[in-house]
Amino acid sequence: MELRLTSDEIIKLQKGEDIYSALKRAGIYIIAPCGGKGICSKCKIKVIKGDYKVKSSGKLTIQEKETNISLACQTFPRGDIIIEIPKESQLVIGDKIAIAKTKSLIDHLKSYNVEFSPITKRVFLDLPHPTISDSISDLERLKRSLQEIGVRNIRFSYGFVSSMNKILRTSNWMVFLTYVDRESLYPEALFLSPSESCNRRYGIAVDIGTTTVVIYLVNLLNGEVIDIGSTYNSQIRYGDDIITRIIYATEEQGLNDLRDAVISDINTIVNSMMQKHSIESCEIDSASISANTTMSHIFWGLDPSSIREDPYIPPLNYFPLWKAGTAKLSINQQAPIYTLPCVASYVGGDIASGILATKLHHNHEIALFMDIGTNGEIAIGNNEWIVAAACSAGPCFEGSGIKCGMRATIGAIESIKIDPTTYEPIIGVIGNVTPQGICGSGMIDAMSEMFLTGIIDQKGRFIVGKTDRIRKGDEGLEYLFYRSDKHYKDIVLTEVDIENLLRAKAAIYAGVMTLLNEIGFTIDVIKKVYIAGGFGNYINIPKAIMLGMLPDLPQERFIYMGNSSLTGAYLCLLSEELRKEAEEIASKITYIELSVSRRFMDEYISAMFLPHTDITQFPTVAALLSSLMSPKQFWILTNPQDNMS
């Protein structure tokens, strides 16, 4: 009996085994906060073919049941079965390509020339045994030994003290003390570990995006990334964008729902990683969280409502070092959680984190930083000043709001070429498996190739009849990238998708131009462009310029940063100096509110063409197009105002 996935993986089923258990056995993780007990109703799968028995349908809707959605832990195959794991159930752990890329992170950290200093410190204490003549209390005994090694005025939380006396006695008064000691506060004792325990220490760096959650599990003894886990932010079920979620947070239980969703995502990933690597929760002694302002507030269960109310003031930008127990994270309950500092309501810790990762703030030359996530934040600056703005790009480059969109994980089409004569596509898939969908970098390729080969016009509309691959689908016209020869769905890009992508790229480019205008500069002052976002393994810069998403600058000025928010969280997990740098960055940034800018709206409308209504802003694209086109075609392209219907 076989279980087959749409990614072509095959798992031999054991007798009477449910699908959740079979997947787990094969190292395939899906969202199941309850651990496969049929309680959480989250381990949804879709049966494509095969006979099976369902024990319970939990909280599934009638619609879901009618479309063969069932709960993996409650589904028992009766023979060979083919299933699809829907987006909302996907949880990726141990992506080998992604892990391989993290090997350079330690060098990146070293390049800052800072001391290796995790959020927590650890000392070994060999305490003198108490006697009738040396009868000071346990806590006084600890304090005395700490004073001898120069740790003074240490604070002790209730959580620490309540478990202290047992550990001191069972470990024969030899213990590791983990504490936190930020220069700006008195040190605080966190917890004791018995000396017999091997001195392992782990931390997690977390990027909470509006659309995705990505986590590094880090060895705090050497800075190595042990594993990566990622998933969609389950808050999506309450709304795709930040504003919808803030509104939902004001409903009764709304804030709790949103908080529980993201905490459950993080815990599910972390618990799976702990199980995989045989790590105890108490061994994860710190965490670093990078997120936009709204996500940071929701993570901590703090009311974000004032963020969307004029004059757009968040409750806080600098988060105290609260504990994992307060955050409800399933790591050591005493672990301090470092939250990257936010700048304003719509420029959050992810941007301070990203800028930290780029070193933009170290250099005299002016650079542009673009984080192309759901919110689309942009910063321009150097070692003296930084301005920043947010342009609400939407979640499409992260795979959300696009019919066949997906995150840049195994099975994602990440690169596309289209033959200019046959109009047939050549696709590159992450992991070289059967494609499951298209990720951000694939979408950029698709759009620019379709434009270049004339499959779509400069407004993003299909030129019908150009090729059979342009066909009518459920949602209107679409282009077929991958025809499934099995029971799975075809991979297409629809005209609706293209319009969404057009909006996204227009918002990004308009944001850059408005920000430049605000500070009185033109695009040529930009000596470096840092591109951040979870597109894929790379982003094809010339193709993104071709779309009019990125400014038309020499290619060598562009540096693709990947998930810079996560890189910054990693850096802050490991260095106190870099935590301080992140705080300096946040305090230095001047925030510019685009939502009230008329200029931004004008720029946005101008950018709703391929590449732009003003082709002179894209000279290299103009040159390329003129070499490919007849003079008449080029005239039409470069004078879109005459062509507006």
Place this chain on the structure above:
Amino acid sequence: MELRLTSDEIIKLQKGEDIYSALKRAGIYIIAPCGGKGICSKCKIKVIKGDYKVKSSGKLTIQEKETNISLACQTFPRGDIIIEIPKESQLVIGDKIAIAKTKSLIDHLKSYNVEFSPITKRVFLDLPHPTISDSISDLERLKRSLQEIGVRNIRFSYGFVSSMNKILRTSNWMVFLTYVDRESLYPEALFLSPSESCNRRYGIAVDIGTTTVVIYLVNLLNGEVIDIGSTYNSQIRYGDDIITRIIYATEEQGLNDLRDAVISDINTIVNSMMQKHSIESCEIDSASISANTTMSHIFWGLDPSSIREDPYIPPLNYFPLWKAGTAKLSINQQAPIYTLPCVASYVGGDIASGILATKLHHNHEIALFMDIGTNGEIAIGNNEWIVAAACSAGPCFEGSGIKCGMRATIGAIESIKIDPTTYEPIIGVIGNVTPQGICGSGMIDAMSEMFLTGIIDQKGRFIVGKTDRIRKGDEGLEYLFYRSDKHYKDIVLTEVDIENLLRAKAAIYAGVMTLLNEIGFTIDVIKKVYIAGGFGNYINIPKAIMLGMLPDLPQERFIYMGNSSLTGAYLCLLSEELRKEAEEIASKITYIELSVSRRFMDEYISAMFLPHTDITQFPTVAALLSSLMSPKQFWILTNPQDNMS
């Protein structure tokens, strides 16, 4: 329809009313943590006479039901009814005599010449409203205003921040900020109150004795004691003494049971006081707790087991300023709780507190401090040194372990004279009501009068036939102090009671003598004797000397302190300098362990006579007795060794 109490109070019953509601209406409080909902099974009463319907018997035992015990909130009288409120249900609030006595506390505080400085501080902040151009976050705005008035480096707890933004906005950015700022730590913000709220501030001073719990509700604006509440420590159901409770704490759920019992006692008293005075829980913003070392640990839910294991080391002596939420107290959850510092396993915060109240540590002359509670702690010292010990006196002077014993509250016989010719007693009752039992000062009077009139001999045995009031009761011989002419029980002192009292007084005197011997002094170096304990309104010093409980020193050297542990808690609630003095006292005390002292055992056995086997230690008693007795009687008395059977 009438409800009559054994104290003769009469309450008119309303139709269909339960007894709990009727008592509450009349301002009579009984233990009912659930507030009369039939859940907690604690509001036990005993019906003496009358017909009634019981709705539910909750968790009452068969034995209890058979002896007419029922739950007040589940008992509906069908006509006139007479009830008794058993000890474990008693809760006394608003004792007028006790409140009157607290009027002098403010002068006592003033006599230290210290600044009035409660644990928390409060400032009024009128914050500039946020605008697009002044768009720092709420927390940064608060910090900025605090910096302007010199409050720097303030810490913000999660509890503070999570409610901050709502209060700032609803109060139009005008708020009171309550914070704590102990010199040895950075300040910490606790909570915000809207500016419209009247600026009322309350605190509680709590004495947690092994046997009783007493609480002052204090107005923090002027130091006035608004009310007093007291009850038996419900931990008694798990054991009378400290050692039994420590053993119980090691059982599963044992520590939780003990903690819940005392927290529920405190909360029941505080909730009743809040209701009576229309005070909101959030207005009680600090607490000061004075208790022995074991009680302090159990109050905080900390494992006390090492206290009774050689070498007798408590987990901590100095307690951090944790919050009411952590302690599970029903006051403002952010309120800091000051715990009086302990000295050693058997000399706790109540002793540091008591010494603080006496000012023994201010003066050069050597003084003796005796706290005659369940544990019987003794300290000797002056402004340079202090030694202390504990002598396990037992709970009898607090009314526990004595057949008709009770606390020094309304209805307690607090003074007794016995006519030397008729052997008839003349009793004084607190509140001049029908007597309910005998409190500590009454027991001392009773013992010495019975001894002086020859009703008992020097071993504490009744001289049968002396008077009809000596009679045979359920537990052996007893002396009848008050004959009930109603349905209530007679008030007696039994031979078993007398033996318990003899043990208690012997332990106290032996403790003093052993401690003096340890430091190489004799009794005449003692220039002052401070007597603390919950005996009653006064203690008759000559009678206590007559018993051999107190050393035979001139009467003017004795000062009766009442509940000095509670007085110290009150002082520490109101002054930072006195909190520091309490800590200095605790660090200065040298603890001497009597349980390993052979000398203590010898002294104890010698003191098991009235007044003592060595009458030369009590010259004034010897003189009195010789004047009252025939030469032969006096010879027998002064040579007890010849008289030992």
